[in-house]
Amino acid sequence: MSLSFNYIDYLILGLYALALFFIGFRSGKKEKNQEDIFLGGRSLKWWQIGFSMFSANAGPIMLIGFAGVGFSHGIVGSNFELLAWVFLMLLGMVFLPYYLKTKISTIPQFLLIRFGKRSYNFLVIYSLISILVVWLGSALYAGGLLISGIFGCSLFTALVIIALIATSFTAIGGLKAVVRTGVFQSIIIIVSSILLTFLGFQKIGSVDLMVSQTPESYWKLFLPASHPEYSWIAIVLGYPVVAIYYWCADQTIVQKVLAAENLKEGQYGALFVGALKIIMPLIFILPGIMCYVLFRDVAQPDNAYITMIKELMPHGLLGLSIAALIASLIDTVSSSLNSFCTVFTLDVVSQVKVLNKKQQVKMGRWITIIAAIVGVGIAMVFSYSGKNFFELSQGLVSILAPPLSVVFLAGVMWKRVNSISVEIVLYGGGFVCLILGACHVLNYPYKGYWPHFLLLSFYLFVALSLVIVAVTLITKPAINPVVPSLLESKNKPVGEEAYHSRPIWLVWLGLASVMVLIYLLFN
Numbered sequence: 001m002s003l004s005f006n007y008i009d010y011l012i013l014g015l016y017a018l019a020l021f022f023i024g025f026r027s028g029k030k031e032k033n034q035e036d037i038f039l040g041g042r043s044l045k046w047w048q049i050g051f052s053m054f055s056a057n058a059g060p061i062m063l064i065g066f067a068g069v070g071f072s073h074g075i076v077g078s079n080f081e082l083l084a085w086v087f088l089m090l091l092g093m094v095f096l097p098y099y100l101k102t103k104i105s106t107i108p109q110f111l112l113i114r115f116g117k118r119s120y121n122f123l124v125i126y127s128l129i130s131i132l133v134v135w136l137g138s139a140l141y142a143g144g145l146l147i148s149g150i151f152g153c154s155l156f157t158a159l160v161i162i163a164l165i166a167t168s169f170t171a172i173g174g175l176k177a178v179v180r181t182g183v184f185q186s187i188i189i190i191v192s193s194i195l196l197t198f199l200g201f202q203k204i205g206s207v208d209l210m211v212s213q214t215p216e217s218y219w220k221l222f223l224p225a226s227h228p229e230y231s232w233i234a235i236v237l238g239y240p241v242v243a244i245y246y247w248c249a250d251q252t253i254v255q256k257v258l259a260a261e262n263l264k265e266g267q268y269g270a271l272f273v274g275a276l277k278i279i280m281p282l283i284f285i286l287p288g289i290m291c292y293v294l295f296r297d298v299a300q301p302d303n304a305y306i307t308m309i310k311e312l313m314p315h316g317l318l319g320l321s322i323a324a325l326i327a328s329l330i331d332t333v334s335s336s337l338n339s340f341c342t343v344f345t346l347d348v349v350s351q352v353k354v355l356n357k358k359q360q361v362k363m364g365r366w367i368t369i370i371a372a373i374v375g376v377g378i379a380m381v382f383s384y385s386g387k388n389f390f391e392l393s394q395g396l397v398s399i400l401a402p403p404l405s406v407v408f409l410a411g412v413m414w415k416r417v418n419s420i421s422v423e424i425v426l427y428g429g430g431f432v433c434l435i436l437g438a439c440h441v442l443n444y445p446y447k448g449y450w451p452h453f454l455l456l457s458f459y460l461f462v463a464l465s466l467v468i469v470a471v472t473l474i475t476k477p478a479i480n481p482v483v484p485s486l487l488e489s490k491n492k493p494v495g496e497e498a499y500h501s502r503p504i505w506l507v508w509l510g511l512a513s514v515m516v517l518i519y520l521l522f523n
Contacts, residue, residue: 003150003310005319012319023180044259049269052182052256054276058189059139059332062284063325064146068301070288074218075522076230078281079239082515085274087243089508091257092270095248098412100263106343107251114411115419122426124347127251128340130400135252135336136371137378143329144379150322159379163372166333181334185327192324193283199312200290213293221522229452238398238454241461245401249408252339267504274511341367398453399437402460403429410468421471429464
């Protein structure tokens with residue numbers, strides 16, 4: 001869908017680009033050592049962590065995809081945001097103390113300490129595949145379609161431009177550049193989305209009028225079990241499997257809290273993201289519902305967000321809206337690139353050759369460039385999948401999640417689990433998930449053959465959980481694991497500040513109360 005810009009819109013886009021490059025390259029001048037480029041010197045504050053996680057999460061697939069779900073099904077897509085606080089709490093209060101105690105720089109290093117080299121090597125490869133496919137490839141694909149449609153260029157040209165912009169400051173400034181640009185871009189995304197929602201309300205006239213012109217099911221968070229796409233059973237059973245992996249064991253997300261100044265800053269950063277989840281349905285999903293009310297005769301789910309921008313945003317704000325879409329895209333791509341170069345440099349290259357800090361930085365920059373090139377190729381492959389933005393991204397995460405969710409939960413909660421059972425789940429289960437994931441994305445043997453991606457994820461999780469329990473019970477227990485289990489940690493604090501503090505638990509309780517109230521209101 002082509003948009004008509006005037007000089008004010010181009011001025012806004014130009015100012016956005018200048019600000020982005022200024023912030024990104026300014027960070028590059030300051031970050032010189034290995035910890036800076038990969039973990040920002042482990043100096044991030046809670047608000048930097050929160051905004052950076054928000055902007056990495058709020059990619060173009062979310063902006064476009066959530067509006068599409070709102071257009072087609074209503075607020076049911078809000079579950080993917082409103083339920084996330086549970087797993088952000090799990091990250092901050094259970095997983096993060098373990099991670100910081102072991103001073104890991106990447107998620108695979110946790111498995112190295114807990115289960116040994118073979119588990120570590122698997123997760124290194126699995127993480128690299130996940131970052132390239134789930135994060136980088138899908139974000140580039142969605143963003144490439146978006147940019148090519150708006151500006152009238154080819155998909156390949158759009159992909160190359162996006163990759164060049166994101167690679168430039170990411171390779172030079174590392175994680176600090178990603179975080180600083182993420183804070184800037186989060187503000188743009190939030191402000192632009194709030195303005196769009198406000199203009200939509202103005203156009204419709206009132207909340208009652210909007211509700212009266214939509215099906216009753218559009219205002220239910222849980223849809224019937226018979227619903228073919230978003231049944232409450234699929235969400236309740238499948239989403240936790242995905243969320244444990246996504247929020248607690250995915251390198252691109254967790255890298256931000258690993259760079260926290262201390263445990264308290266990391267925990268409050270996770271809490272801040274959880275609080276932001278309250279507003280995300282209002283600014284990401286509601287515009288899709290408004291588009292259904294206002295433009296259902298001319299719009300389609302995948303272009304609902306763009307339709308709203310085109311029809312409602314005046315010049316100037318139109319430029320700001322496109323800047324927000326580009327911001328969401330650039331930040332997701334830059335976060336993916338930084339995570340890939342971190343894992344590859346610290347976990348792959350280090351096994352082949354010992355590098356000093358200067359060599360690590362140089363290697364990380366070259367790996368960032370190579371990853372961008374590979375990501376463009378993967379995005380071109382996605383163009384043949386025939387799936388919409390949201391289905392593609394969520395389906396990929398759902399299929400990759402089960403082995404990691406099972407292993408990481410077992411790793412922190414069960415002392416007896418050993419390397420043999422973990423390796424069987426990782427290698428055997430990981431291979432099965434990769435094969436099923438490829439078939440699911442490519443619709444093999446035919447479209448509609450596979451169950452909903454969330455249910456498929458749940459089935460795989462249950463099967464792999466039974467495997468890890470059975471193999472653990474018939475083999476020798478782990479011998480003196482370096483990191484204590486969750487039950488042991490009650491008597492032996494993990495990390496600093498005696499594991500948890502009472503004030504943050506009270507804030508989590510307040511957030512939980514708000515979320516419960518929302519579910520009571522909309523069911």
